[in-house]
Amino acid sequence: xxxxxxxxxxxxxxxxxxxxxxxxxxxxxxxxxxxxxxxxxxxxxxxxxxxxxxxxxxxxxxxxxxxxxxxxxxxxxxxxxxxxxxxxxxxxxxxxxxxxxxxxxxxxxxxx
Amino acid sequence: xxxxxxxxxxxxxxxxxxxxxxxxxxxxxxxxxxxxxxxxxxxxxxxxxxxxxxxxxxxxxxxxxxxxxxxxxxxxxxxxxxxxxxxxxxxxxxxxxxxxxxxxxxxxxxxxxxxxxxxxxxxxxxxxxxxxxxxxxxxxxxxxxxxxxxxxxxxxxxxxxxxxxxxxx
Numbered sequence: 001x002x003x004x005x006x007x008x009x010x011x012x013x014x015x016x017x018x019x020x021x022x023x024x025x026x027x028x029x030x031x032x033x034x035x036x037x038x039x040x041x042x043x044x045x046x047x048x049x050x051x052x053x054x055x056x057x058x059x060x061x062x063x064x065x066x067x068x069x070x071x072x073x074x075x076x077x078x079x080x081x082x083x084x085x086x087x088x089x090x091x092x093x094x095x096x097x098x099x100x101x102x103x104x105x106x107x108x109x110x111x112x
Numbered sequence: 113x114x115x116x117x118x119x120x121x122x123x124x125x126x127x128x129x130x131x132x133x134x135x136x137x138x139x140x141x142x143x144x145x146x147x148x149x150x151x152x153x154x155x156x157x158x159x160x161x162x163x164x165x166x167x168x169x170x171x172x173x174x175x176x177x178x179x180x181x182x183x184x185x186x187x188x189x190x191x192x193x194x195x196x197x198x199x200x201x202x203x204x205x206x207x208x209x210x211x212x213x214x215x216x217x218x219x220x221x222x223x224x225x226x227x228x229x230x231x232x233x234x235x236x237x238x239x240x241x242x243x244x245x246x247x248x249x250x251x252x253x254x255x256x257x258x259x260x261x262x263x264x265x266x267x268x269x270x271x272x273x274x275x276x277x278x279x280x281x
Contacts, residue, residue: 020123020166021279087154090139094132095161105279 001029005037016045016104025105028112040111045104048097055096061089065096069103122168127255129165130172133158134249137180138242148187148238152180164276171271172252176245178263183241190234197222 006029014022029040046069055065063078083089092099133155140154159173200222248258 018279019125020277024279087140087150088157091136091154091157091161093139094136094158098129099161109279 001032001034001037003030006030009040013045016047016101017108018098018101018105021101021105025108025112032112036111040108043107043111045107046100048100051100052093052097055089055092060092060096061086065092069096069100071099071103122166122255124255126166126168127253129162129169131249131253133162133169133173133176134179134245134252137176137245138249141242148183152177152184155180166277167271167273167275168257170276171267174271175260175263175267178266179241179245179248179260182263183238186234186237190231193227193230197227 006026009029010022010026017025051065051068054060054068059065061083063075063083066072066075066078078084078088078092081088084091136158137151137155140151155173155177159170159177162169162173165173244260248260251258
């Protein structure tokens with residue numbers, strides 16, 4: 001793919017991925033077919049900061065943050081256990097941002 | 113023979129993730145103060161979430177678990193001892209509760225000098241561990257690889273050197 005397009009993608013979407021994965025994404029994007037550009041640009045990535053906000057306020061304790069990033073199974077488990085009796089809620093404050101970035105990476109990986 | 117070693121650069125983000133494994137056990141104290149095992153569970157869950165991360169993050173997550181694991185036998189004995197005293201007192205009160213006198217003495221008789229010394233030791237040990245964890249977290253966040261005495265060696269053995277984060281190049 002064209003370097004300018006890759007740079008544009010990295011500039012717009014870089015914040016949705018882990019910083020240590022950016023080199024991998026850039027290398028892969030440079031090597032993929034031009035026809036995938038539209039589909040990649042149409043991908044809807046979740047914002048880690050928004051998910052973190054949801055996790056910190058009330059709904060996070062009921063698993064809404066997990067539902068938002070597409071982890072329905074763990075979301076239901078968190079809902080039924082009232083945030084894992086508080087422990088899971090605390091753990092999620094620390095991991096939800098990276099988990100969101102991992103989910104975004106999985107989404108992008110399907111096209112790389 | 114090529115003796116040149118290649119060193120992998122650890123990203124700033126990885127320092128933060130590794131530091132969080134210690135920091136989380138500290139925050140876990142809020143939820144788990146009456147039951148210190150909660151911190152261990154929280155550390156273990158954090159490791160499970162980070163098991164596909166880089167070696168540096170996994171290594172520190174395991175060290176954080178082991179740091180919490182040291183406390184478990186000591187805290188469990190303290191809990192068992194305290195519960196034993198309370199249950200014994202309840203038994204005595206149930207037996208002699210109808211004689212019209214106050215029964216605070218069975219509870220106080222159970223609190224012996226060795227018990228008080230042990231509880232003091234437990235409190236000091238927990239406070240020391242708490243500050244040691246905070247110190248480690250700060251140092252790791254700055255990029256220093258803090259190795260705890262004895263635990264670090266066990267962590268080396270436990271932590272797999274396999275590259276699990278395939279996207280990190």
